[in-house]
Amino acid sequence: MLEAVNRVLAEDFTAPIDIPPFNRSAMDGYAVIASDTKGATQKQPVTLEVLxxxxxxxAATYKICSGQTVAVATGARIPAGADAVVMVExxxxxxxxxxxxxxxxxxxxxxxxxxxxxxxxxKIILQRGTWLRPQDIGLIASVxxxxxxxxxxxxxxxxxTGSELVEPGSELKTDVVLYDSNRYMLQGLIAEAGGEAVNLGICKDDEATIEAALKQALQYDVVVMSGxxxxxxxxxxxxxxxxxxxxxxxxxxxxxxxxSPTALSIVNGKPVISTPGYPVASYFAFYTFGRPLFHRMLGTSGLPEAKLTAKMASGIKLHSGMQTFLRVKINVAAxxxxxxxxxxxxxxxxAASIQRTLTGSDGVVIVSKNRLVKGQKVEVLLLRALESAASGV
Incomplete structure (x- = not known):
């Protein structure tokens, strides 16, 4: 069942049993008939017989009548006849x-x-299309x-694609070649979005080579390429x-x-996403088109995205007519x-080529306007947990 973590539930899951399966004590204390405690105070306590x-x-072994009680631990079965628990305090x-x-x-x-x-x-406790988290697995196990x-x-x-690309781990023999980082980033994004990536490697800038790679790629459900x-x-x-x-x-x-150079295609019923070669551009192209595609294929909305509202620390002018993914650092101030x-x-x-803007950012503001002004409220889509910032607010 642990293999189901981060997978999508294929059908409604119905509880086969009740939880709790019997009336049980939520506290350490004494199981009583509530009416027996009427008027009880520190100065005028009610005295009951402890069975x-x-x-x-x-196992269930006790049954109480008026004037009687059973000492119960947290989680213990409530004895027959009892309808409340007085805390031991x-x-x-x-x-x-x-x-x-x-x-x-x-x-x-x-x-x-x-x-x-x-x-x-x-009762249905998890619906079809639920993105299963560890707590959901715990719920399933509990029944x-x-x-x-x-x-x-x-x-x-x-x-x-790219004649300048080489496999990470190999030697850079000239100063005009680059390690292929996009393919590994995309594989991680695919896994995160619920897909199973199949690594087909690097294609040189040659039509015949790319054509052969695409032919092989179309054997699978979706094709994602970079460059x-x-x-x-x-x-x-x-x-x-x-x-x-x-x-x-x-x-x-x-x-x-x-x-902006992203291309979206359908080839004989198979979705093909062509992302730009610049790493940051490739990342946001997949975020914008790849994630929703996989979620639609799986019939799920995915896990809720972590967001927060912030104020712009400074103003910035952006490209008119473009949706801009503005990377930001989050700080806390009074x-x-x-x-x-x-x-x-x-x-x-x-800057689509500066890969460190992804790892060096806390989040992204998706902006459709041509400028943001200092103090303006914005919604920030978090790229990582804000341990330091969250501790201050």
Missing amino acids: GRTYAGD YTREDATVKKVQIFKEIERGKNVAVKGEDIQKG GAKTVKVLRKPKVAVFS GSSVGEKDYVPDVVNRAGKPGVVIHGVAMRPG NKKGELQYLAEPVSAA
């Missing part, structure tokens, strides 16, 4: 005479976890299930895709920065009233 003790896991027991004094009046049902209170038998049905991950072929999607002399990808099958390239060029607030400091407006 015995029961702990979590003990409001009692004093004399074990020598099997009596306990109750110093507080308690209402019926108090400190009792009722059968089926958490989970009711026959005794050892397995759960999940959807098959889409298999996604990934390859990079060659622009309109340069050696950007062969759009032409190769168009020859591979119908309808071919559907969108070539998107009003976003970074990532306003004039002494209240702590989040401040978003721009890291870079557009």
